[in-house]
Amino acid sequence: MEQTIINSNGYSVYIGNGVFDTIRSFLLQYEFKEDKIFVLVDENSRKYCLPALMSNVQLLQKVYIIEVPEGEEIKDIETCQRLWQELADHDANRNSILVNLGGGVISDLGGFVASTYKRGIRYLNIPTTLLSMVDASIGGKVGVDMKGLKNQIGLFSNPQVVFVIPEFLDTLPQRQLRAGFAEIIKHSLIYEKHYWDDLSGNIFQDIKNWKELIDWSVEIKNYFVLEDPLDSGFRKVLNFGHTIGHAIESFSLQNDSDSLLHGEAIAIGIICETYLSNKLVKLPKSEMDEIVHYVATSFNHYTLRSGNYDLIIDIMKHDKKNTGGEFNFTLLTSIGNSLINQSCDINLIRESLRFYQNLNC
Numbered sequence: 355m356e357q358t359i360i361n362s363n364g365y366s367v368y369i370g371n372g373v374f375d376t377i378r379s380f381l382l383q384y385e386f387k388e389d390k391i392f393v394l395v396d397e398n399s400r401k402y403c404l405p406a407l408m409s410n411v412q413l414l415q416k417v418y419i420i421e422v423p424e425g426e427e428i429k430d431i432e433t434c435q436r437l438w439q440e441l442a443d444h445d446a447n448r449n450s451i452l453v454n455l456g457g458g459v460i461s462d463l464g465g466f467v468a469s470t471y472k473r474g475i476r477y478l479n480i481p482t483t484l485l486s487m488v489d490a491s492i493g494g495k496v497g498v499d500m501k502g503l504k505n506q507i508g509l510f511s512n513p514q515v516v517f518v519i520p521e522f523l524d525t526l527p528q529r530q531l532r533a534g535f536a537e538i539i540k541h542s543l544i545y546e547k548h549y550w551d552d553l554s555g556n557i558f559q560d561i562k563n564w565k566e567l568i569d570w571s572v573e574i575k576n577y578f579v580l581e582d583p584l585d586s587g588f589r590k591v592l593n594f595g596h597t598i599g600h601a602i603e604s605f606s607l608q609n610d611s612d613s614l615l616h617g618e619a620i621a622i623g624i625i626c627e628t629y630l631s632n633k634l635v636k637l638p639k640s641e642m643d644e645i646v647h648y649v650a651t652s653f654n655h656y657t658l659r660s661g662n663y664d665l666i667i668d669i670m671k672h673d674k675k676n677t678g679g680e681f682n683f684t685l686l687t688s689i690g691n692s693l694i695n696q697s698c699d700i701n702l703i704r705e706s707l708r709f710y711q712n713l714n715c
């Protein structure tokens with residue numbers, strides 16, 4: 355299998371075979387010294403991914419490792435302060451580079467810490483979850499949460515390079531893998547129909563060749579990023595499934611002991627917003643049925659009680675995507691074609707939540 359190279363906004367994404375060689379060449383080319391390389395990991399990427407990285411890239415064997423606990427809770431300013439201090443204590447300077455080895459939490463946090471320390475040092479991403487391989491590690495958005503609100507503090511800042519090693523998925527829990535798969539489904543729906551046709555010919559359990567899906571999924575995300583690097587309009591196409599999905603994710607975080615993962619909530623959002631697409635922008639019913647069937651059978655059903663619909667809609671009202679009391683949706687006119695900035699009546703949103711709920715009956 356070939357190594358894939360995708361050029362993004364001033365940096366490249368290397369995927370697959372021989373990536374360890376490319377990492378070695380990259381570090382040598384820029385003459386990074388051992389004492390100027392820092393690797394940020396969480397407890398899982400340290401355990402499951404760091405050993406392979408270190409044994410394949412000799413220069414990384416004696417570098418300084420910074421570990422944080424796993425989970426979204428540590429993606430905050432307190433952790434940044436600790437990391438800035440740790441970089442300072444070990445004389446990090448403009449010749450240093452931070453290697454973010456982990457999922458989206460690590461690339462968001464590490465990218466933010468690197469971009470703000472001493473007005474910015476270089477960083478690179480080695481994503482280790484499916485979600486971070488196809489989404490979080492590319493696109494230049496970095497940041498942290500504030501008081502439980504996601505990504506409130508942050509900036510646009512690009513990595514030097516992204517290295518994707520699909521083998522790292524071997525240790526990723528199935529639930530996390532499936533959650534990342536929701537973003538791949540989204541990418542297949544918003545760009546060109548043949549991606550959807552290829553993807554929907556396989557069920558999640560049967561997918562073995564993740565590299566191929568990662569290749570085209572990164573290409574699709576990158577297409578929208580390059581068209582609109584600062585997220586001022588066109589990139590909103592990537593929000594398909596996310597207006598309702600984000601609200602359900604927040605609702606679940608506030609109310610469930612075992613809350614939904616981001617991708618699990620986005621899968622529900624995709625179903626509801628597919629329903630809205632049929633009602634509002636003429637997505638053909640046959641395409642709606644195809645999408646709903648595929649997504650509903652790829653994910654476990656989540657119980658949305660009708661008494662909670664208005665709570666979910668209230669959360670949507672506070673989402674930064676929805677301005678001036680209007681809800682802002684990206685909807686599909688057909689598979690592969692979408693419209694951004696679509697508003698929607700509250701009653702229809704309730705109806706879409708009921709549509710999802712009734713799928714289980």
Ligand SMILES: NC(=O)c1ccc[n+]([C@@H]2O[C@H](COP(=O)([O-])OP(=O)(O)OC[C@H]3O[C@@H](n4cnc5c(N)ncnc54)[C@H](O)[C@@H]3O)[C@@H](O)[C@H]2O)c1
Binds near residue numbers: 402403426496
């Ligand atoms: N910047 C962006 O454009 C962007 C886009 C999407 C999501 N995000 C952010 O990404 C984050 C979610 O990312 P995520 O889903 O990768 O979560 P995550 O980083 O929390 O990783 C999920 C879990 O998998 C574990 N893990 C990571 N790699 C592993 C491996 N190879 N084997 C075993 N376990 C492993 C982690 O320790 C964690 O427990 C959120 O904070 C979200 O806001 C950012």
Ligand SMILES: [Zn+2]
Binds near residue numbers: 616620
């Ligand atoms: Zn998402």
